[in-house]
Amino acid sequence: MARLLEHQGKDLLRRKGMAVPAGRVVRSVPEARGAAAEIGYPVVVKAQIPAGRRGKAGGVRFAQSEEELTVAVSSLLSAEVNGLPVESLLVEKQVSITREVYVAITADPRLRSPVALLCLEGGVDIEETIQTRPEAMLKFPVDILRGLFPYDVLNLLRDHESLSSGEKLRVAQATCLLYEVYRAFDAKLVEVNPLGLTADEAVALDARIDLDDDALARHPELQVVSAEEAGTRGATLLEQIAAEIDRQDHRGSVHFVQIDPDLSYARQHGLIPFGFDCVGAGASLTMMDELVPLGFYPVNFCDSSGNPVGSKLYRITKVIFSQPGIEGYVFVSCVSSQQLDNTARGIIKALKELYPETGGQPNIPTILAFRGAWEKEALQLLAEHGISQGKWVRVMGREATEKDVAEAFHSLYWEWRSALGGGA
Amino acid sequence: MTGRVLTFRVRSGGTVSIDLDRCPSCTSKACVQVCQKQGGPLALDEAGRVPVLSMSLSEIARGGCVECLGCELDCALYGCQAVVIDLPLARFEEYLSGLAGSVVYKRGR
Numbered sequence: 001m002a003r004l005l006e007h008q009g010k011d012l013l014r015r016k017g018m019a020v021p022a023g024r025v026v027r028s029v030p031e032a033r034g035a036a037a038e039i040g041y042p043v044v045v046k047a048q049i050p051a052g053r054r055g056k057a058g059g060v061r062f063a064q065s066e067e068e069l070t071v072a073v074s075s076l077l078s079a080e081v082n083g084l085p086v087e088s089l090l091v092e093k094q095v096s097i098t099r100e101v102y103v104a105i106t107a108d109p110r111l112r113s114p115v116a117l118l119c120l121e122g123g124v125d126i127e128e129t130i131q132t133r134p135e136a137m138l139k140f141p142v143d144i145l146r147g148l149f150p151y152d153v154l155n156l157l158r159d160h161e162s163l164s165s166g167e168k169l170r171v172a173q174a175t176c177l178l179y180e181v182y183r184a185f186d187a188k189l190v191e192v193n194p195l196g197l198t199a200d201e202a203v204a205l206d207a208r209i210d211l212d213d214d215a216l217a218r219h220p221e222l223q224v225v226s227a228e229e230a231g232t233r234g235a236t237l238l239e240q241i242a243a244e245i246d247r248q249d250h251r252g253s254v255h256f257v258q259i260d261p262d263l264s265y266a267r268q269h270g271l272i273p274f275g276f277d278c279v280g281a282g283a284s285l286t287m288m289d290e291l292v293p294l295g296f297y298p299v300n301f302c303d304s305s306g307n308p309v310g311s312k313l314y315r316i317t318k319v320i321f322s323q324p325g326i327e328g329y330v331f332v333s334c335v336s337s338q339q340l341d342n343t344a345r346g347i348i349k350a351l352k353e354l355y356p357e358t359g360g361q362p363n364i365p366t367i368l369a370f371r372g373a374w375e376k377e378a379l380q381l382l383a384e385h386g387i388s389q390g391k392w393v394r395v396m397g398r399e400a401t402e403k404d405v406a407e408a409f410h411s412l413y414w415e416w417r418s419a420l421g422g423g424a
Numbered sequence: 425m426t427g428r429v430l431t432f433r434v435r436s437g438g439t440v441s442i443d444l445d446r447c448p449s450c451t452s453k454a455c456v457q458v459c460q461k462q463g464g465p466l467a468l469d470e471a472g473r474v475p476v477l478s479m480s481l482s483e484i485a486r487g488g489c490v491e492c493l494g495c496e497l498d499c500a501l502y503g504c505q506a507v508v509i510d511l512p513l514a515r516f517e518e519y520l521s522g523l524a525g526s527v528v529y530k531r532g533r
Contacts, residue, residue, distance in 0.1 A: 237519050244514050249436040251487065311436045311491035311511050318513060324525040342462075345493040349509070354529040364528050384501060 002211040002224045005048045007090045009207030012185055012222075013192070018177045019203045023092035032073040033066055035091040041065060042094040045072045049084040050234050052208065057082045062094065084233055095203050099167070100194030102126055103175050105182040108141065114182060116140040116148060116175050120160055123193030148179040170202040171195065185222070186215030217247065236261050238319060245315045252308025252338075254316040255281075260299045263325045271297035272327050272413065274365075275320040279305045279333035279343065279372070283402070287332050290406035296413075298330075299323050307338045313346025321354055321362075328365040328413055332405055335398065336372040344370065344378035348385050361390030365412040369396040369405045392416055430475060432465070435487045438511035440495065446506035447474040454502040458494035465489055 004012070010020045024035035025048065036043045047059035054060050059081035061072035069091075076086050102123035108115040118138040119126060129136050140156050142148045153172035157163060163171065174195055182190045189210040196203045216224055235243070242256035260266050266273040274291075276298035278284035284303055291298065300320060304313060321329065331347065333340060347368065351360035368387070370378040375397055382388045388395045394408050428444040442455065456475050459466035465479040465488050479488040499507040520527065 237515065237522070241513060241515050241519060245436075251435070251490070309436065309491040310493040311434070311438060311509075314493065314511055315513050318516070321529055322516075322520065322523075322527045324523055324527055326528055342490070342492045342494075345497055348497060349493050362529070363531065381497070385497065 002213045002216060003050045004207075004209045004211065004224070005050060005088075006046060006207050007048060007088075008222075008224075009190075009209035010204060012181050012209060013177070013204050013207055016177050016180045016184065018174060018181075018192075019201045020207075021092045021095050021203060021205065023090050025088050026073070026091050027088050028077070029070055029073045032069055032089065032091050036063070036066065036069050039091065039093045041069075043069065044090075044092045044094050045069065045076060046090045046092065047076050047079075047081045047086040048088040048090055049081055049086060051082040051084055054081055059086070095196055095198065095205065097196035097198055097203070097205075100196050100205070101171060102191075102193050103171065103178060103195045104189065104191035104193070105142075105175075105178045105187070106189045106191075108139075111141045113144055114142040114148075114179070116142060116153065116156075116179065118153070118156065118171065118175065120157075120162060126193060142179065144183075148176050150176055167197050170197060174202040174204075181209070185209070185219060186212045188212050238322065242316060242319050245312055245319075249309065249312065252306040252312060253303070254308055254312050255301070255303045256316060256319060257301045258299065258323070259301055260297065261323075263299060266297040266299065269297070271295055273297055273299045273323075273325055274328035274330060274409075275323055275326040276300055276329075277302045277304055277316065277320055277331045279303070279336055279338055279340075281305070283332055283334035286402045287330065287405065290402045291330070291409065294406055294410045296328070296406075296409070299326060304343065305334075305336065305338060308343070308346075310342040310346040310349070313343050314349045315346075317347050317350035318354065321350070326364065328367075328409060328416075329362065330367045330369075330405070330409055332367070332369040332402070333372050333375075338372055339374050340370050340372055341374040341377035341381060344368075344381045348381060348387055351387060352385070358390070359386050361387060362392060364392060365409060365416045366390070366393045367396065367405055367409045367412070368393065369400050371396075371398045371400065428474075430477070432477065432481055432484050432489070434489045434491050435485060436491055436511065438491075438509060440489065441508045441510070442475055442495075443506040443508075444474045446504040450499075450504040450506070452498075452502040454498035455495035455507055458492070458498045462490050462492050462494065464492070464495075466495060 007025050014020050022039050026032040026035050042064045045061045047054055063069035063072050100122040102119035104117040119136055121136055138156050150172040153175045157168045178190045187209055191208040192204045194205050196205045236258050246253050263273050272295055274296055281303045382395050394412055430442040430444055433439055456466045456468050465477050465484045466475045467478040469476045496507040496509045
């Protein structure tokens with residue numbers, strides 16, 4: 001999923017005609033002062049991070065003067081908000097509004113259609129509102145062939161007397177603009193929370209836009225860098241590098257996420273970090289279930305499936321081995337129809353390049369479990385190229401269960417540790 | 425590589441290069457054998473001496489080469505080490521240069 005930062009989302013809204021406050025992205029106090037002088041006080045200073053609930057987390061500040069602005073910018077740029085470092089800020093004109101509402105367009109998998117969502121009570125704690133008073137959320141399923149028109153939204157708002165007729169019209173027009181953005185940019189979510197209502201317009205005071213990363217190739221003009229979903233944090237450079245492997249080529253996929261990029265979780269819990277690659281996400285999870293109780297922790301998730309070409313395995317194996325601090329590598333395929341000889345070739349080429357002095361034999365405990373189509377050819381290739389004969393390599397075939405693989409890795413790891421002078 | 429080189433680009437963004445000056449002395453023609461098993465673009469010339477392409481460069485770049493990597497690996501083992509496949513990984517060097525610690529394969533164990 002490609003989650004845009006607020007200022008990127010507002011840029012898309014602006015392109016479709018939505019009113020957004022005047023603002024500039026800044027990365028320093030002098031830049032912020034220049035922006036505020038241009039825009040005019042009072043201003044809002046907002047941390048640009050790919051996470052919500054910034055206001056509650058202290059990521060949004062207000063400044064009436066240059067002094068207040070300096071304090072706000074200095075503190076935000078040196079802080080983490082929701083666990084994310086703040087690298088840029090949006091300095092925006094503070095807008096006087098008469099009321100605020102929540103508006104979003106997203107996909108409803110149950111209805112198999114886009115749906116417009118409105119909450120007239122504003123968007124503060126919207127998740128709690130949905131849980132406690134679901135009736136407060138108004139929904140309008142959109143026929144994707146017909147589209148969304150202002151009168152659809154006006155009909156939805158007809159019985160809600162808390163809005164004036166003028167406000168209803170502004171909300172309806174804004175909702176339709178959001179739908180235009182949703183369709184034009186292949187979004188999964190376009191959310192404005194809050195949509196501020198003034199005397200004569202509706203203003204997007206925030207913007208959250210999640211694009212469908214499978215459609216990003218249709219929008220090179222956006223120059224969006226995307227990687228696999230990794231919770232609320234931004235994609236690491238290594239994840240971005242891995243995402244590029246699939247972007248160029250749709251023959252199979254290598255979904256890579258760093259679970260513990262700095263190894264802090266593994267260290268905190270006394271677990272042994274290792275690099276991990278699986279054919280099949282289900283096999284990946286069952287392997288984790290076997291390995292974690294034995295004291296190991298995969299620092300990454302990777303699903304190399306859908307019959308990826310050998311070059312993808314080559315690239316992703318280099319990526320996985322390039323995570324600092326790993327003390328082992330485990331590759332396991334589920335019993336799949338994937339052409340495993342090509343998978344093996346990719347791994348072999350990578351290992352030979354990473355370990356030229358040993359002909360590709362790794363210096364860390366390595367399990368290569370090939371189970372499925374062309375597994376015999378894969379195992380033969382590993383033997384022919386001298387990988388199987390590596391001191392710290394164990395090659396396994398179809399007869400191996402996930403438990404067998406985990407126990408083999410456990411045994412090999414402690415043998416390796418013992419050889420290094422660091423026994424159990 | 426110097427002299428006659430057969431080069432083609434592949435779908436994922438990389439290059440296969442074959443040093444044809446080495447091929448006449450190769451008895452296995454391992455690159456062609458593995459490629460033809462995959463339905464790939466390599467064939468032998470009429471004299472049976474050096475690899476040629478059985479597809480256009482644009483067909484290969486659209487996916488005619490399945491990037492199994494077999495030509496390079498088999499040539500290295502059974503041929504005359506004439507094939508080099510270059511598969512760049514964008515920004516990878518930038519990543520490595522920015523690491524605080526060393527990666528495991530650069531440690532001398």
